[in-house]
Amino acid sequence: MARAPLLQLSGISLTFGGNPLFDGLTLVIQPGDRVALVGRNGSGKSTLMKVMAGLTEVDRGNRTVPPGITVGYMEQDPDLSGYATLGDFAASNLPEGMDYKLAVVAEGLKFNPDMAVATASGGERRRAALAKLLAEEPELMLLDEPTNHLDIQAIEWLEAELSQTRTAFVLISHDRAFLRALTRATLWVDRGEVRRRESGFDGFEEWRETVWAEEDEARHKLDRKIKAEAKWAVEGISARRKRNQGRVRALQVLRAERSSQIRRQGTAALALESGPVSGKKVIEAKSISKAFGDKVLIRDFDLRILRGDRVAFVGPNGVGKTTLLKLLTGELAPDTGSVSLGTNLEIAVFDQARARLDAEATLWDNLTGDPLMRVSGAADQVMVRGQPKHVVAYLKDFLFDEAQARAPVRSLSGGEKARLLLALATRDAPQVLILDEP
Structure with missing residues (x-):
C-alpha cells in the first residue's frame, strides 16, 4: 500500500511585485525523503520553503499535511527577540518534562543554553535554532542554510546527526560537500519551474547542463521555424488570402511563445582589480x-x-x-x-x-x-x-x-x-x- 505523503503542494501560484514566482507548482515530500532544494540566489528557494512550512500565504493552490504530522522549519535568520537566553528560545515549544532532549542536542552542538541572547554571536544563535528543531523531532524538517555561521565542529556534528536520522528533511545549503553527503533527491528551482530528480546533489550540475542544452536546442528550432514562417508571411502572396490567415495567426502564437520564454541568469561581473601599489x-x-x-x-x-x-x-x-x-x-x-x-x-x-x-x-x-x-x-x-x-x-x-x-x-x-x-x-x-x- 502506498504511503501517505508528509507534505503535498498542489497548484501553487504566488506573485511577488507583479511578477509570478510560481505558477501551478505541485510537489510531494514522502516519509524518508532527503531532498536538496537548489537554485540560483533569488530564484525562490527560501520562499518555497516558507510555503512548505505554511508561513507564506499563496495566491492559489493548496498545502496538505496529514493529521498528526508536524513540520519543523529553521529559517536563515532566526528571530530570538523576546527570549532572555538561547535555552529559553530552544525549549519554547517543548512539552513539559522534555527538556532532556534539548540537553542532549546542546551537548552535541556545543552551545550554552544559559548564554544571553543579547551577547550571542551569529553562529551561537543558529546553533540554538538547530537545537530547537532537532529537540522537537518533527516528522519533516525544513532547513534553510543550516551551516551558515557554524564552525567546522558543529557542521560535522550536524552532518553525522542528519546522516543517521530517519526523519525526512528538505535542505537548502551552499555547502556542496554537505549536500552530496546527505541528499537522495533534488528539487531544482529555475525561473519559476521546480523540477525533481530522484538522485542526490551529486550529479546535479550534469543534469542541469543536459536540461539547458535541450532547452537551447528547442529554442533554436523555434527560432528557425519563426524565421521561415515570417519570410513566408512577408513574401508570399498566398499569405494574404483569407484561407491562409490561420497560418498567420499560428505565427503570432509562435512569436508569443518565444517572447514568453525566460532567459537564464548570467554570472556576476565581479571585478577584483588590484589597487595602487601599497607597501610590503x-x-x-x-x-x-x-x-x-x-x-x-x-x-x-x-x-x-x-x-x-x-x-x-x-x-x-x-x-x-x-x-x-x-x-x-x-x-x-x-x-x-x-x-x-x-x-x-x-x-x-x-x-x-x-x-x-x-x-x-x-x-x-x-x-x-x-x-x-x-x-x-x-x-x-x-x-x-x-x-x-x-x-x-x-x-x-x-x-x-x-x-x-x-x-x-x-x-x-x-x-x-x-x-x-x-x-x-x-x-x-x-x-x-x-x-x-x-
Whole structure:
C-alpha cells in the first residue's frame, strides 16, 4: 500500500511585485525523503520553503499535511527577540518534562543554553535554532542554510546527526560537500519551474547542463521555424488570402511563445582589480589582547600579514574570530598592544552581520547613500573604481534587474544580500579584502 505523503503542494501560484514566482507548482515530500532544494540566489528557494512550512500565504493552490504530522522549519535568520537566553528560545515549544532532549542536542552542538541572547554571536544563535528543531523531532524538517555561521565542529556534528536520522528533511545549503553527503533527491528551482530528480546533489550540475542544452536546442528550432514562417508571411502572396490567415495567426502564437520564454541568469561581473601599489607590510599586530568583562578572547597575539598573503582564521563559534578581524582593521581598539597598517592601504570588508546594509532602504539608496560611492550632482550615478556608473548598470553587474533597484533590501534573499554587500565592498580597487562568513 502506498504511503501517505508528509507534505503535498498542489497548484501553487504566488506573485511577488507583479511578477509570478510560481505558477501551478505541485510537489510531494514522502516519509524518508532527503531532498536538496537548489537554485540560483533569488530564484525562490527560501520562499518555497516558507510555503512548505505554511508561513507564506499563496495566491492559489493548496498545502496538505496529514493529521498528526508536524513540520519543523529553521529559517536563515532566526528571530530570538523576546527570549532572555538561547535555552529559553530552544525549549519554547517543548512539552513539559522534555527538556532532556534539548540537553542532549546542546551537548552535541556545543552551545550554552544559559548564554544571553543579547551577547550571542551569529553562529551561537543558529546553533540554538538547530537545537530547537532537532529537540522537537518533527516528522519533516525544513532547513534553510543550516551551516551558515557554524564552525567546522558543529557542521560535522550536524552532518553525522542528519546522516543517521530517519526523519525526512528538505535542505537548502551552499555547502556542496554537505549536500552530496546527505541528499537522495533534488528539487531544482529555475525561473519559476521546480523540477525533481530522484538522485542526490551529486550529479546535479550534469543534469542541469543536459536540461539547458535541450532547452537551447528547442529554442533554436523555434527560432528557425519563426524565421521561415515570417519570410513566408512577408513574401508570399498566398499569405494574404483569407484561407491562409490561420497560418498567420499560428505565427503570432509562435512569436508569443518565444517572447514568453525566460532567459537564464548570467554570472556576476565581479571585478577584483588590484589597487595602487601599497607597501610590503599590510597589517602588523604586536602583543594585542582583548577582553569583554571576564571573558578574554585574545591574549598577547602577534601577526604580520604581507602583500600577497592569503590568511584563514578558523576556530569554534564565539572564540573571537570576528573580534580579531575588527582589531586588525582598526574598528576595535586592543586593550593592550598595537596594530599598524601599511601605507596607501584600501581595505574592503564583507561583514558577517551585514550591518552595512540598511534593510528598510532600497538597493538604489544603499548604493547612492554610501558616502564613498555618491557622485555629487548625479543622483542616479555611483562611483566605481574612480569612474561614475549608473546605479542600475552597476546593480546588473551583480545580477539584479531594474525592478529590484527600488525594492527594499529586506525583500532580498540571503544570497542576494551577500551580492549587494559585495557590490559595496568592491566599489574601489582594494589591496585587502576581508571576508567574514561570505
